[in-house]
Amino acid sequence: MKTNDLRERFLTFFKNKDHKVIPSDSLIPTYDATLLFTGSGMNRFKDQLLGRGKVAYTRAVSSQKCLRTGDIDNVGKTASHHTFFEMLGNFSFGDYFKEKAIEWAWEFLLEELKLPEDRLCVSVYRDDEEAYGIWEKKVGVPRAKIFRYGEDSNFWPASAPSQGPNGPCGPCSEIFYDQGEAAGCGRADCNPECKHCERFVEIWNLVFVQYNRGDGGVLEPLDHKGIDTGMGLERVARVTQGVLNNFETDIFVPIIKELEEVLGVKCADNGDVTLFRRITDHMRAVVFSISDGVLPSNEGRGYVERRLIRRAVRDAMRMGHEEASLYKLVPVIAEVMEKPYPEIKERRENIARIIKNEEERFLQTYRQGMRRLEEIGASLRKKGEKAFPPEEAFRLYDTYGFPIEGTAAFCAEEGFSFDESGFEKYMGERARLSRVGSNLSGDVFDTGPIARLKESYEGTEFLGYEGGKAEAGVVAVIADDELVETAGKGESVVLVLDRTPFYGESGGQVGDTGLLKGKDFSLEVTDTRKADDFVLHHSRVIKGTVSVGDKLVCEVDLKRRAGISRSHTATHILHHVLRQVVGKHAEQAGSLVASDRLRFDFNHFESLSKDEVSRIEDLVNEKIMEDSPVGAEEMSQEEAKKRGAIALFGEKYGEKVRLVSVGDYSRELCGGIHLRRTGETGLFKIVGEGSVAAGIRRIEALTGPAAIVSLREKERTVERLSGMLKVRESGLADRVEGLLGEIKGLEKEVRRAKEGGLGEAATNLISRAREVSGVKIVTEKLEGANVDDLRRAADRLRSQAPSIAIVLASADGGSVKLITSLSKDLVQRGLHAGDIVKGAAEVVGGGGGGRADMAQAGGKDVEKIDEALDYSYKLIEEKVLGK
Numbered sequence: 001m002k003t004n005d006l007r008e009r010f011l012t013f014f015k016n017k018d019h020k021v022i023p024s025d026s027l028i029p030t031y032d033a034t035l036l037f038t039g040s041g042m043n044r045f046k047d048q049l050l051g052r053g054k055v056a057y058t059r060a061v062s063s064q065k066c067l068r069t070g071d072i073d074n075v076g077k078t079a080s081h082h083t084f085f086e087m088l089g090n091f092s093f094g095d096y097f098k099e100k101a102i103e104w105a106w107e108f109l110l111e112e113l114k115l116p117e118d119r120l121c122v123s124v125y126r127d128d129e130e131a132y133g134i135w136e137k138k139v140g141v142p143r144a145k146i147f148r149y150g151e152d153s154n155f156w157p158a159s160a161p162s163q164g165p166n167g168p169c170g171p172c173s174e175i176f177y178d179q180g181e182a183a184g185c186g187r188a189d190c191n192p193e194c195k196h197c198e199r200f201v202e203i204w205n206l207v208f209v210q211y212n213r214g215d216g217g218v219l220e221p222l223d224h225k226g227i228d229t230g231m232g233l234e235r236v237a238r239v240t241q242g243v244l245n246n247f248e249t250d251i252f253v254p255i256i257k258e259l260e261e262v263l264g265v266k267c268a269d270n271g272d273v274t275l276f277r278r279i280t281d282h283m284r285a286v287v288f289s290i291s292d293g294v295l296p297s298n299e300g301r302g303y304v305e306r307r308l309i310r311r312a313v314r315d316a317m318r319m320g321h322e323e324a325s326l327y328k329l330v331p332v333i334a335e336v337m338e339k340p341y342p343e344i345k346e347r348r349e350n351i352a353r354i355i356k357n358e359e360e361r362f363l364q365t366y367r368q369g370m371r372r373l374e375e376i377g378a379s380l381r382k383k384g385e386k387a388f389p390p391e392e393a394f395r396l397y398d399t400y401g402f403p404i405e406g407t408a409a410f411c412a413e414e415g416f417s418f419d420e421s422g423f424e425k426y427m428g429e430r431a432r433l434s435r436v437g438s439n440l441s442g443d444v445f446d447t448g449p450i451a452r453l454k455e456s457y458e459g460t461e462f463l464g465y466e467g468g469k470a471e472a473g474v475v476a477v478i479a480d481d482e483l484v485e486t487a488g489k490g491e492s493v494v495l496v497l498d499r500t501p502f503y504g505e506s507g508g509q510v511g512d513t514g515l516l517k518g519k520d521f522s523l524e525v526t527d528t529r530k531a532d533d534f535v536l537h538h539s540r541v542i543k544g545t546v547s548v549g550d551k552l553v554c555e556v557d558l559k560r561r562a563g564i565s566r567s568h569t570a571t572h573i574l575h576h577v578l579r580q581v582v583g584k585h586a587e588q589a590g591s592l593v594a595s596d597r598l599r600f601d602f603n604h605f606e607s608l609s610k611d612e613v614s615r616i617e618d619l620v621n622e623k624i625m626e627d628s629p630v631g632a633e634e635m636s637q638e639e640a641k642k643r644g645a646i647a648l649f650g651e652k653y654g655e656k657v658r659l660v661s662v663g664d665y666s667r668e669l670c671g672g673i674h675l676r677r678t679g680e681t682g683l684f685k686i687v688g689e690g691s692v693a694a695g696i697r698r699i700e701a702l703t704g705p706a707a708i709v710s711l712r713e714k715e716r717t718v719e720r721l722s723g724m725l726k727v728r729e730s731g732l733a734d735r736v737e738g739l740l741g742e743i744k745g746l747e748k749e750v751r752r753a754k755e756g757g758l759g760e761a762a763t764n765l766i767s768r769a770r771e772v773s774g775v776k777i778v779t780e781k782l783e784g785a786n787v788d789d790l791r792r793a794a795d796r797l798r799s800q801a802p803s804i805a806i807v808l809a810s811a812d813g814g815s816v817k818l819i820t821s822l823s824k825d826l827v828q829r830g831l832h833a834g835d836i837v838k839g840a841a842e843v844v845g846g847g848g849g850g851r852a853d854m855a856q857a858g859g860k861d862v863e864k865i866d867e868a869l870d871y872s873y874k875l876i877e878e879k880v881l882g883k
Helices: 003-015 041-049 098-112 129-139 233-240 253-263 273-291 300-318 326-336 342-346 348-383 390-400 404-414 420-437 449-454 558-581 610-625 637-642 704-725 729-768 787-798 824-828 833-843 862-881
Strands: 020-022 059-067 084-093 120-125 146-149 167-178 200-213 219-232 469-479 482-484 486-488 492-497 514-517 522-531 534-543 545-547 551-556 588-593 598-603 630-636 656-662 666-669 684-693 696-703 770-772 775-781 804-812 815-822 847-850 854-859
Touching: 003 020, 003 059, 003 084, 003 098, 003 233, 041 059, 041 084, 041 219, 059 273, 084 098, 084 233, 084 273, 098 129, 098 167, 098 200, 098 219, 120 129, 129 146, 129 167, 167 219, 200 233, 219 233, 253 273, 253 326, 273 300, 273 326, 273 342, 273 348, 300 326, 300 348, 326 342, 326 348, 342 348, 348 390, 348 404, 348 598, 390 404, 390 420, 404 420, 449 469, 449 482, 469 486, 469 545, 558 588, 558 598, 558 610, 558 656, 558 666, 558 684, 558 696, 558 704, 610 684, 630 637, 637 656, 637 666, 684 704, 696 704, 704 729, 729 775, 729 787, 770 862, 775 862, 787 804, 787 815, 787 854, 804 833, 804 862, 815 824, 815 833, 815 862, 833 847, 833 854, 833 862
Parallel strands: 020 059, 120 146, 775 804
Antiparallel strands: 059 084, 084 219, 120 167, 167 200, 200 219, 469 482, 469 492, 469 551, 486 545, 492 534, 514 522, 514 551, 522 534, 588 598, 598 696, 630 656, 656 666, 684 696, 770 775, 804 815, 815 854, 847 854
């Protein structure tokens, strides 16, 4: 059975059993801020499992794309592990429980997939007599095929009864497919928990969420029981297609074949299929994460994505391929996954460009890492050290992408010891910082004030499309991340209302500000944000006391909102124009829509020319002056796509979407607030264009009154310059050009004079040089010299003696500048200019470094220049004498 058919059959099976089919969530979790990536089908249903907030259905089914890196070292080595995979799952929220979950799972496997019953066996938690009884008596599974395992294998979360965490939990039951003795280890006692082989494939895990764990491991039964199941699509596809490895199924084979073409190597001939499988897996993960809006970076999700690309490139290098080529896999991945995820094919060009750019950058960085590794080795040998520093190994890995295996091999070949545990310590700290930088808590379930609100309220009704004023009731007052009953004058709080016209920051549009007025109290709203279905009014009490249950009137600052609306509608027009001028690949990659400015990030791999910027600006203003109508209507995603709507790169949408149309040329899915007609935008003026990341450009612009104010300021500047230079505006450029020419001529004269002085100074310095064992040592301060002067002086000095060490300093602009230069023979003897200048810089409160023959540094303490020069002389003297 084809994988696409399998996925569809699963969804249809449970749809026919009254389950609501839920589209896959993004890999960037929409409903769970505690996670880096979506790692299971359950992530999006945590609130429903707990009976919190809106529960529009009690049964659900989904095929969820997931990304996990916990078992990354097993990817390619085993038959089942992946970083990116799809999880089929059916869920019950206070509806059916164990009996139905077990019976339907068995029915699907036997009736729909036609799996042979004698190949299936199951496991249950050792104390779950209910599940054991259902399998044996209701389903008819023989006792010999029902295995009892402990809490580490058959409880969710794993080992929760004894180790926690506190919160909802429950036993689970797993279904295994026996691939036969030929796929096993040959042991008589081989069973689903066998550590020696992969004979038994775990294809389905049924989790019975029935307890709440309290302190001391006490398990209290839940009133609201739930079912959370997960079946790996790739694993069950392998079983139905009769192969022994996930990578031999129909969704992997075409990618591996294309990889053979790209690398010019046959998988079977290579001798290590692990590399092919790992590259295939990692590139699927990268393609999907980029499609969901993750770009390579040095923190959070972007860091995970970057490491996946680098691992894949290194695997290709191991097979002798050292050029950017893996981006060529994007079209075949898009083709294979087109049916369930058509957006991949629509964006394949952008995705490929991003990957190619990252490959090229990494290959360049990797080569620098190789050189750095050799430099470290040479330095250690000169110092007589035998241990390779773990911090250097980590820096090579983290900065240059140099594999730890390569560093370890280098150490073995060169006779250095290597502390791998020290390296792992640095890696652990890097992972911790990555999570902290992403504001991830790692908790299984949120327990903050919003989570508690969900137990009683479904969310805030948004009225902002209808205007900026409305009556509302106070649902909650939050102070210092705690729910409180009241707040008095001067306190800063977050108010949650039952309904509001205030727009919470999202989709690039900033949150509204304004006032909340009650009978005897009022608050100033300084910002508005969103948390799931709740709108959070960040406010300061300016009069009286506000309490839960109070009624009030919401008043949005409509003048500020008008500016935000101008900017937002302008971004839609700008997006349309960019795709005309730059190309269809210029998709939105981020935005900021504020009252006085807008920022628009888009996919493009080179800077815009001045002519392009002018053309974009002109076309946007033309569209504004057409005064086209701006409209919005709600509909299904499917209907919006039929109408040609653009779904923004990485953006997440619900089942119902809002389609914003500008004239007959722009249709985007957008929840923001817009103008009624484009003419209300006024003037549009681009004030900046530049790069913000690899393959991402940014345009900054002003609209309406802000654009006019900016132009007036420029006019005043031009008028002032004209007055200062006593020339008309039309002749200003010529006058400035003439002055610059005069300045250039004067600079040449000054430079000639300085060079003459430097020659004389160099002669004087050589005459004052101290000599140690035939080596001239010059440590001098040059008054009024800048860094270039010091460097030129050092070059002149070095040419005047065969063996010479030079340290020159100056106090330039209130700070210390240092240059160290060594003749070639001293470098060959083991002296290093970078080490010398670094030590001198520490004396003057600074730092620096450089090559072995020439290095530069700076410092803050001008008074200690003489002390730094003395230190340098003594250090060079010791090195020359070999002390």
